[in-house]
Amino acid sequence: MSQKLGTAVVGTGYIGYKHARIYSEVLNSHLVAVVDRDRNRAQKIANELGCRAEYDYRRVLDDPEIDVVSICLPENNHVKPAIEFAVNGKHVLLEKPMAMTTKDCDEIIEGIKGTKVKFMVGHLLHFDPKYSRAKECINRGQIGDIIHIVAQRNGLISAGRNTGVAGNISVLHHVGVHDYELALWFSKGKVKRVYSEYCNRLLPGIATQDSFWGLIKFDDGSFASIGSSWVLEDSSGADVSARMEILGTHGLIELDCGIGGSLRIFTKEGWDFPDVYHWPVVNGNIAGALREQLVHFLRCVIEDKKPHVTIEGARLAVRVVELLLESAERGVPVYSK
The missing domain is CATH 3.40.50.720 (NAD(P)-binding Rossmann-like Domain)
Structure with a gap:
């Protein structure tokens, strides 16, 4: 090259x-x-x-x-x-x-x-070694067929205020879409229906939910339960706190990043958990x-x-976010057509 x-x-x-x-x-x-x-x-x-x-x-x-x-x-x-x-x-x-x-x-x-x-x-x-390795394990059949995917991603409240409130953008579009797209990438099933709930105590307006939980039911019987928020205090020491569990018929994959991650630094200012996966600075x-x-x-x-990320997969992630927002507004499960 x-x-x-x-x-x-x-x-x-x-x-x-x-x-x-x-x-x-x-x-x-x-x-x-x-x-x-x-x-x-x-x-x-x-x-x-x-x-x-x-x-x-x-x-x-x-x-x-x-x-x-x-x-x-x-x-x-x-x-x-x-x-x-x-x-x-x-x-x-x-x-x-x-x-x-x-x-x-x-x-x-x-x-x-x-x-x-x-x-x-x-x-x-897709380019984080933790998630790419998980995908390899799934493709090789090392954990069998997926039974469930459970994930939680907490972003900083400054992002919720600056991006969500100012831009009238849902936490699902900015934070949650990461894990929904991953669940779709990992799963061999097609989306059958979704259901969602949200909480709004710190950030005003339906477009800027504090915390949002969505449930995806796939047509192969498996499901994904995913939480997304952006009300983590900036003083937490990490840009994001995220974890995921993928349970299969023959094994389990656990992923963790953010608070309590692989690098911890304590100074007189408090704890710091620097990013070592997404964009760390190495030798300048x-x-x-x-x-x-x-x-x-x-x-x-x-x-x-x-390209590794397909345009069809990116579109499907947006579609799932749309369905989840519709479910939250209507208060009922929404079926994928």
Whole structure:
């Protein structure tokens, strides 16, 4: 993989900055531009990473220097830029979730038909060694047939306030979609019906639930029970607290990350549980699952391979989120058609 691709990042918030930094560090990427409506932030990152700053993504749509674009905009702003970049021949890595609704997902799928570009939704946990190893174990039949999947993911309350309240975005779209997409990836069954409940004590409004629990019944008899929240206090020392259990007919897989994880540091300020899987800094460079994801996508473009995360799987995760929100609103189980 000796070819070098011109890259750009649209949206330079928390995750977009990390995309840009990785593109500036890996050998097969030349970071051409970062794009953000916040001119000061875009220019600051451009100065740091040695690239161009732009303030409107339309200014780089037909830039001949750019081959690959990471779109790291808020969840409700994915459709138009994803289609426009693909139509202009740019390979697109779109941050999860694919969109807010299956209607928007279908608009993207229809809009990029015939473009012949590589397109992948950034479901990061496919590249986390814990979850990828679990998938391998399941595929090899090491735990037999899945009986149940139980997961819980707790995000920080600052994310709930900044992303959920400000952007009117559900905790399911921002936090829960990680585990729902994983459950769909692990399961061999098809979604039969879903049921959900939520609690709202700290964050106002139906779109920004404190905690949300969903139950998925698959047509093979197995089920997944998944909790998602973003009201964990920022002082917890971890960006996320997450765990998952996969029980099979012949074995069990347990996964854990976040609070009490594999690295614990105690100082006079209290406990710290640094991330060592998703984007740890090693010898000055970002490593971990996010780097693996971006390198994988670059390799797919260079070697003309199919991206690991399928567009159909990303769409199905959004569909399940839609069904769960409908169940919560109606107070009854909802069947998948």
